[in-house]
Amino acid sequence: MPAGTSVSQPAPDCRAVFRACDYDLAATLSSGQAFRWHAVQGGWEGVILGRWVRLHASGKQLCAQTAVPGADWRWLTEYLRLGEDLRRVLRTLPKDAPLQAAVRACRGLRLLRQEPWECLASFILSSAKRIVHIQQAVALLCERYGQAVAAPPGHRPEYSFPTAATLAACSERELRACGIGFRAPFLREAARQVDRGELDLAQVAGSDLETARRQLMQLPGVGRKIADCVLLFALGFTRAFPVDVWVAKALRELYFSGQSITLAKLLQFSDSHFGPYGGYAQQYLYHYMRTTRSARPLAKTAN
DNA sequence: TGCCAGGCGCACA
DNA sequence: TGTGCGCATGGC
Numbered sequence: 001m002p003a004g005t006s007v008s009q010p011a012p013d014c015r016a017v018f019r020a021c022d023y024d025l026a027a028t029l030s031s032g033q034a035f036r037w038h039a040v041q042g043g044w045e046g047v048i049l050g051r052w053v054r055l056h057a058s059g060k061q062l063c064a065q066t067a068v069p070g071a072d073w074r075w076l077t078e079y080l081r082l083g084e085d086l087r088r089v090l091r092t093l094p095k096d097a098p099l100q101a102a103v104r105a106c107r108g109l110r111l112l113r114q115e116p117w118e119c120l121a122s123f124i125l126s127s128a129k130r131i132v133h134i135q136q137a138v139a140l141l142c143e144r145y146g147q148a149v150a151a152p153p154g155h156r157p158e159y160s161f162p163t164a165a166t167l168a169a170c171s172e173r174e175l176r177a178c179g180i181g182f183r184a185p186f187l188r189e190a191a192r193q194v195d196r197g198e199l200d201l202a203q204v205a206g207s208d209l210e211t212a213r214r215q216l217m218q219l220p221g222v223g224r225k226i227a228d229c230v231l232l233f234a235l236g237f238t239r240a241f242p243v244d245v246w247v248a249k250a251l252r253e254l255y256f257s258g259q260s261i262t263l264a265k266l267l268q269f270s271d272s273h274f275g276p277y278g279g280y281a282q283q284y285l286y287h288y289m290r291t292t293r294s295a296r297p298l299a300k301t302a303n
Numbered sequence: 304t305g306c307c308a309g310g311c312g313c314a315c316a
Numbered sequence: 317t318g319t320g321c322g323c324a325t326g327g328c
Contacts, residue, residue, distance in 0.1 A: 032309055128309095130308045137325090176324085183323095220311085221311065222310095222311085245310090246309065247309080
């Protein structure tokens with residue numbers, strides 16, 4: 001049975017079980033890719049494409065529960081990229097000691113494939129914010145401007161991520177009231193362009209990497225790093241390599257003996273060194289630095 | 304109270 | 317081409 005195939009196939013149900021070898025659900029959902037997951041009683045709860053879902057890992061299986069019955073679980077298997085063969089991906093990565101150490105420390109960490117608009121909007125909010133603050137801002141935006149979604153009886157209310165049209169209709173003051181500060185006009189402009197079709201994220205996904213990156217970076221408040229996050233976490237560009245303060249620190253410490261290498265040189269190095277699945281390498285290095293090495297990045301990312 | 308965060312944009316050398 | 321700073325906010 002291929003990975004990602006539902007093990008139990010009863011009539012439309014609120015539960016499903018998937019084979020998920022080599023899948024570290026906790027690392028994947030807590031590694032700063034997505035901002036709507038909460039650890040609850042040994043599992044993880046979140047909202048994907050307007051569906052509340054609870055996930056928990058059990059050995060080589062992954063159990064899912066929703067609030068609304070359904071027979072088609074592709075929305076979940078695609079989000080979790082359950083069909084991706086991790087061993088094949090890891091074989092493409094360079095065999096250098098730092099990366100192999102990161103892979104050993106975080107084995108099972110996966111990339112997600114998120115809804116593009118939600119991913120873009122979330123990372124516009126991420127600029128110079130800690131992950132917990134991004135989560136708070138996203139939660140507030142959803143609560144105020146998303147739609148209520150079905151959740152189990154007695155469960156707290158859950159909301160979808162607000163549409164581009166809804167956020168485009170908000171004033172800057174309303175958005176700032178969600179705690180996003182100077183990012184408010186950036187979010188509003190991105191929402192406006194997506195809503196009017198001036199930026200077609202599906203079309204961006206079909207472009208080559210350089211074109212797609214350039215299209216995203218024409219948005220105010222979206223530079224190379226945020227663009228690469230959207231390319232990697234939502235649009236399927238596995239070569240994209242976002243360099244934030246943590247990844248810059250990882251590259252400088254692990255590959256350049258702590259020298260003050262410029263961001264441009266780090267990008268040049270990452271582009272040539274890590275290969276077609278460099279985005280995985282980036283995520284392993286990021287999670288490795290945050291969870292097993294020093295507590296804080298020391299140097300700011302140069303422009 | 305100061306520091307800093309999954310940055311970006313701009314001025315300046 | 318590289319460096320430094322301001323921009324909001326909240327937790328430590």
